[in-house]
Amino acid sequence: MLSTTPRTTLRRAKDRGRTSREDLYAVLDAGLVCHLGVVTGGSPMVVPTGYGRIGDTLYLHGSTGATSLRDADEVCVTVTHVDGVVLARSSFHHSLNYRSAMVFGRARRVEDAEERLAGLRAITEQLAPGQWDATREPxxxxxAATMVLALSLAEASVKVRQGPPVDDEEDYGRPIWAGVLPLHQVWGTPEPDPALTWDLAVPEHIASRTMPAAGK
Amino acid sequence: MLSTTPRTTLRRAKDRGRTSREDLYAVLDAGLVCHLGVVTGGSPMVVPTGYGRIGDTLYLHGSTGATSLRDADEVCVTVTHVDGVVLARSSFHHSLNYRSAMVFGRARRVEDAEERLAGLRAITEQLAPGQWDATREPxxxxxAATMVLALSLAEASVKVRQGPPVDDEEDYGRPIWAGVLPLHQVWGTPEPDPALTWDLAVPEHIASRTMPAAGK
Structure with missing residues (x-):
């Protein structure tokens, strides 16, 4: 079960809330970037960045010189997938079909060498499964130039909206088309680096990738 | 030209910075959701939400009962497009090709009826061009139940990374495949609402939409 703290308890659209840890893992594991929120000088800053997950810990990384992470204390990490546009009979009920997860907590700077390496591996594998073993290790x-941060998944919420529009009762009779325009993410054809000096086939784990980081 | 305030001046990867307002508009106009960062009770909160743009103003909306917007004072709005995974010869140089925009400012609650309607129209049209005129107006x-917020685009930054990996000089000789795995967003086939009682064709502005909110 997920947490029920004040900030992870939905106040509106409660029917969109999901409460199992598997729902949380599914949303996180399907993503390529999260949006990391921090407070700097009293103001919010939202930075897109990569991440990885091991069990109930999320790993983030950055340059040791990055201000957004140096100040990281309380953070909010949000991962969002847009699955389609919901086209209603009224402008008011237009919406998106989506899956999103929010994680709140205090980021912990990872010092242990073994955990640092495991975290970086998780981040690389989230971006490109199979690439950690296929490429040169750090x-x-x-x-030394990389800061690794760990964030517990203890306080998190998941929201999912799927399905057709929900219009006001009196609008269903209007002769207005309504429905969903689905949105898909698809991988294109791998583009070899022009600087490749070897005649290498595209590795199977890259060529056969069929969905954006779907599962692990 | 975009602003050069401390928080919109890139400290790292400066070559990824873009400085024209047209670059900013292009990133914003191609998006479906932004990630809105606010500070609540001293902690950051990052919420995915729709938005629209008119000139140099960004419009956001929410329920008048939403806590994330009620407290909105200083906000950060980030829009990110992921264009591909950059596969390098070392794990360290793995990256993403992306376009992202960050907007900082103090959100202004819109009270003027005409501007409120224009803002809501922009938000609907960003989500689904052509739908404002095709559906019932609010x-x-x-x-009365909808809060509209305006955010000036005066303080904003744009970052773009495109192209092949950049590896360390000594790694180019390694027999490791490197390149880019492009990621595309594509619209699926429109799914009519099962509750449609009229025999209506999918409107042209929906059926012919070929890219996710590309341009206006």
Whole structure:
């Protein structure tokens, strides 16, 4: 079960709330970027960034010189998938079909070498499954320049909207088309780096990727 | 030209910065959702939500009962498009190709009836071009329940990364495939609301939509 703290309890559209940890994992595991919210100088800042998950911990990384992460104390991480546009009979009831997850917590800077490496591996694998083992591992210098942050999934909420529009009763009789225009994400054809000096086939784990980071 | 305030001046990856207002408009106009960052009780909260643009003003809306908008003072609005995964020869240089815009400012609650309606129209049209005129306009009751916020685009930054990976010089000789796996968003086949009682063709402005809110 997910948390029921004040900020993870839905006040509106309660029927869109999901409460199982599996729902949370599914939304997080299907994403490529999260939107990381931090407070700097009293103002909010929202930064798109990569992430990875191991069990009930989310990992983020950044340059040790990045201000958005250096100040990270309380953070909010949001992952959103847009699945379609909901076209209602009234402008008021237009909406999106989506899946989104919000995670609240205090980010912990990871110091342990083993956990740092595991976190970075999770972040790379979230972006491109199979690439950690297929490419050169980080050097000591690269590791020193990278900050790894861990965020517990203890306080999180999930919202999902799917299905046709919900119009006002008196609007169903109007001769206005209504429905859903689905939106899909699809991988294109892999584009080899022009600087490739070897005659290499596209690796199977890249060529066969069929959905954007769907599952792990 | 875009602003050069401390929070819109890039400290890292400066070559990814774009400085023209047209770049900002292009990123904003191509999106369906933004991630709205606010500070509530000292903590950040990041909420996915629709938006619209008229000139140099961004419009957001929400229920008058929504806590995330009621407290909105200083906000940060971020719009991100992921265009592909950048597959490098080292895990360290993996990245994403993306276009993103960040807008900072103090949200202004719109009270003027005409501007409220124009803002709501822009939000609907961003989600589904052509739908404002094709569907029922808001009633007075719906308008009363909706809060419209305006955010100036005066303070904004744009970051864009495109193209192949950039590896360390000594890694180019490795026999590792490198390149870009492009990611595209495509519209699916419109799904009529099962509750449609009229035999209506899918309107042209919906059926012919070819890219997710690309341009206006």
């Amino acid at each position: 050097t000591g210098k690269e590791l | 009633t007075g009751k719906e308008l």
